[in-house]
Amino acid sequence: xxxxxxxxxxxxxxxxxxxxxxxxxxxxxxxxxxxxxxxxxxxxxxxxxxxxxxxxxxxxxxxxxxxxxxxxxxxxxxxxxxxxxxxxxxxxxxxxxxxxxxxxxxxxxxxxxxxxxxxxxxxxxxxxxxxxxxxxxxxxxxxxxxxxxxxxxxxxxxxxxxxxxxxxxxxxxxxxxxxxxxxxxxxxxxxxxxxxxxxxxxxxxxxxxxxxxxxxxxxxxxxxxx
Amino acid sequence: xxxxxxxxxxxxxxxxxxxxxxxxxxxxxxxxxxxxxxxxxxxxxxxxxxxxxxxxxxxxxxxxxxxxxxxxxxxxxxxxxxxxxxxxxxxxxxxxxxxxxxxxxxxxxxxxxxxxxxxxxxxxxxxxxxxxxxxxxxxxxxxxxxxxxxxxxxxxxxxxxxxxxxxxxxxxxxxxxxxxxxxxxxxxxxxxxxxxxxxxxxxxxxxxxxxxxxxxxxxxxxxxxx
DNA sequence: CATTGACCAGATCAGGCTTTTCGGTCATAA
DNA sequence: TTATGACCGAAAAGCCTGATCTGGTCAATG
Numbered sequence: 001x002x003x004x005x006x007x008x009x010x011x012x013x014x015x016x017x018x019x020x021x022x023x024x025x026x027x028x029x030x031x032x033x034x035x036x037x038x039x040x041x042x043x044x045x046x047x048x049x050x051x052x053x054x055x056x057x058x059x060x061x062x063x064x065x066x067x068x069x070x071x072x073x074x075x076x077x078x079x080x081x082x083x084x085x086x087x088x089x090x091x092x093x094x095x096x097x098x099x100x101x102x103x104x105x106x107x108x109x110x111x112x113x114x115x116x117x118x119x120x121x122x123x124x125x126x127x128x129x130x131x132x133x134x135x136x137x138x139x140x141x142x143x144x145x146x147x148x149x150x151x152x153x154x155x156x157x158x159x160x161x162x163x164x165x166x167x168x169x170x171x172x173x174x175x176x177x178x179x180x181x182x183x184x185x186x187x188x189x190x191x192x193x194x195x196x197x198x199x200x201x202x203x204x205x206x207x208x209x210x211x212x213x214x215x216x217x218x219x220x221x222x223x224x225x226x
Numbered sequence: 227x228x229x230x231x232x233x234x235x236x237x238x239x240x241x242x243x244x245x246x247x248x249x250x251x252x253x254x255x256x257x258x259x260x261x262x263x264x265x266x267x268x269x270x271x272x273x274x275x276x277x278x279x280x281x282x283x284x285x286x287x288x289x290x291x292x293x294x295x296x297x298x299x300x301x302x303x304x305x306x307x308x309x310x311x312x313x314x315x316x317x318x319x320x321x322x323x324x325x326x327x328x329x330x331x332x333x334x335x336x337x338x339x340x341x342x343x344x345x346x347x348x349x350x351x352x353x354x355x356x357x358x359x360x361x362x363x364x365x366x367x368x369x370x371x372x373x374x375x376x377x378x379x380x381x382x383x384x385x386x387x388x389x390x391x392x393x394x395x396x397x398x399x400x401x402x403x404x405x406x407x408x409x410x411x412x413x414x415x416x417x418x419x420x421x422x423x424x425x426x427x428x429x430x431x432x433x434x435x436x437x438x439x440x441x442x443x444x445x446x447x448x449x450x451x452x
Numbered sequence: 453c454a455t456t457g458a459c460c461a462g463a464t465c466a467g468g469c470t471t472t473t474c475g476g477t478c479a480t481a482a
Numbered sequence: 483t484t485a486t487g488a489c490c491g492a493a494a495a496g497c498c499t500g501a502t503c504t505g506g507t508c509a510a511t512g
Contacts, residue, residue, distance in 0.1 A: 044486045046477085052465055055475065110398045123400045130403045150413045158403040158413050164398055165391020171337045172390060174349045177356045179383040187376045187384050195421030227506085259504055270456045282504065 013051045015041045021062045029059055059118055062223045063125055066103035071219035072099040078212060085145070085208040087196050089187030091159075093183055099167050108160070109114045109168035136214055140155050145207040147198050155196070162188070167200035238367055239277045240328030241267045247288045251328045256342035285344055290451045292329035297445035299323040299400055304438060311434040312423050317385075321411055325393055334386070335394035356386050365439070367392055371433040373424050381422070388414070 019040035020091045034055060038045040052058040077093040098104050107125060112145035134156035140146040146155075166188065170178060179187075234387075245266035250382045260281060264271040278284040303319040324330050332340040333351060360382035366372040392414065396404060405413075 034476085035474075046486055047484095049476070050485075068428070079387070101468090110397075119275035123402075125321075126398075127400045127403055130399065150416060154409055154413045156406050157399065157403065158410050160390040160399065161386050161395030161410070165387040165389070168394070169387030169390035172334075172352075173356065173383065173386065174353045175384065177353055177379075179380050183380055184384050184387070187380045190376060190422035191384070192417070193421075194423070195417035195419075197420075248512090260506085261504075272456055273454090275506070276455080 010051075011195075012041075012043055012047065016043065016048060016051055017062055017065050019189050021065060022060055024062055024114065028114045028116050029118045034058075056118065056121065060122070060125065063107065064222055066101055067107075068219055068222035068225075070097050070101045070104040070221060073100065075215050075219060077080065078215070081196060084213065085204040086189075086193055087146075088193040089184070090211065091192055092185050092189045095166060095188070097165055099181065100164065105167055119151070130156050132218060133159060136211075139210065139214060140207070143187060143207060143210060144198055144200075144202045145210075147195050153211055160193075236277075237407070238267075238269055238273060240275055241271065242274060242284070243288055243291050246284055247291060247329075250285060250288055250340065254340045254342050255344045260284075281343065283348065286348070286351065287335065289329050290448055292443055293333075294326055294331055294448035294451075296323050296327045296330045297441060297448060299326065301438065301441050301445060304441070311430040311437065312415075312419055314419040316437065317418055318411050321389055321392060323413075324389065325407065334390055338447045341386075354380050358444060359385060362437075365436065365440060366433070369433060369436060370424050370426075370428045371436075372422050385418075 016037065020032070020037045023037055023040060026032075027220055034045055034048055036060070038048055048058065052061065074097040077097060078089070081089050081093070083089050098108060100109075102114060105111070107129065110119060110126075112119065134153045137152035137155050137159075138148060141148040141152055166184060170181065170184075242263065246258070246263045248264060249263055254257075258276055260271055263284070264274055274284065300323040303323060304315070309314050309315050311444070327445065328337075330342060331337070333355065336345060336352075337343065360379045363372060363378035363381050363385075367374040367378055390417065398408075399442055401409060424432060
């Protein structure tokens with residue numbers, strides 16, 4: 001028996017994904033050619049088509065890979081944190097992890113430079129980010145860990161656009177008045193900590209456990225996806 | 227004696243500003259020619275240069291005019307509201323008014339379609355929006371109407387990028403998952419209402435008065451600017 | 453003296469053409 | 483059977499040239 005997932009995960013596929021991730025991150029979807037990817041991965045161009053049906057699929061696989069990385073990053077930041085649970089930390093870690101990953105950041109801000117023409121064709125990826133968040137919030141509400149007088153879907157949407165503003169908006173603000181990313185992140189955390197808190201707080205330890213479990217589960221799902 | 231402000235406010239200038247506002251809003255800075263503006267205003271092209279030193283100045287004057295309109299709009303929404311004071315209302319009104327004015331909305335989101343090449347040259351306008359907000363927040367903090375454990379400047383920045391996310395981010399979210407603007411606005415209001423509240427709330431009536439006075443003052447300043 | 457609009461120079465655009473690039477295929481090689 | 487890379491067609495990128503547009507000026511007008 002083997003761990004679940006498609007038949008085999010040939011190393012060639014990993015090398016292709018790694019090479020593609022690097023090139024896509026640097027040059028973007030449109031300006032990265034499959035010839036370059038093949039060369040960087042040390043295989044022939046034809047080999048790409050033995051692993052992926054087309055360029056879009058390769059790119060999407062890279063994004064899934066990066067989403068898994070992001071989730072793992074988030075999880076690690078969370079676990080390293082001794083605070084049992086608070087929205088401050090949850091969002092600080094989440095948005096810091098988003099900001100650290102160009103693909104996830106680009107996904108959130110619809111960065112034309114990275115996603116290029118892929119943007120017009122694909123919407124599944126964009127939808128996923130929000131529904132994952134909505135699901136998480138719904139669970140937190142059920143658990144009494146988050147205010148429930150606002151629908152989870154609305155909160156998920158709101159947090160998404162706020163995150164968008166935080167990572168994209170920074171560039172829209174004149175340098176002189178910009179606030180260091182960490183400062184704005186902490187301030188947002190403080191804001192949400194109060195803004196999202198339930199009327200009477202629950203067992204924070206249990207919430208932390210649930211949260212970690214959910215994130216780990218999402219990460220596993222993303223990784224199996226490749 | 228005459229009300230303060232530059233010497234005279236010839237009607238020609240008003241007509242030019244009105245015509246320019248309409249054309250710029252429809253076609254954007256780059257694709258609106260001064261010939262068209264002159265024709266729409268019923269004056270000659272040369273007359274534009276008797277009022278404004280160049281196209282940039284005309285455009286900037288239009289933006290100031292629109293900022294004054296926006297502030298008046300905000301003020302009216304506020305006054306029509308019987309709730310003495312709450313951040314819910316304050317931000318709902320503010321962002322609703324922003325969203326209703328293409329120039330202010332475009333200023334906030336750095337809309338290339340309206341601001342075009344003007345964007346690269348100008349930063350003063352962008353800076354102003356934030357510093358006005360920072361000043362307002364500072365006063366609210368002094369008055370004990372807003373939490374003061376976060377610097378006013380940081381809060382102003384944060385609210386700005388959140389607003390950016392709210393009006394710009396909407397377009398970045400797949401239709402299917404989008405939440406009606408009013409819903410997200412109300413949710414944000416609820417969030418900030420708790421998130422920004424001071425430890426012990428003050429006289430809300432007084433806060434409302436102060437706020438109205440400050441906004442009115444800002445509006446007057448903008449209007450005198452033309 | 454206030455106002456006009458013909459005029460200018462520089463930038464932009466249109467379009468027709470050639471060259472290059474690139475996703476995807478498949479006969480061939482190992 | 484697995485993997486390669488030369489090859490294909492379509493699309494994009496350059497490129498050139500002439501036409502057009504447009505911000506800004508200023509002699510002429512009333």
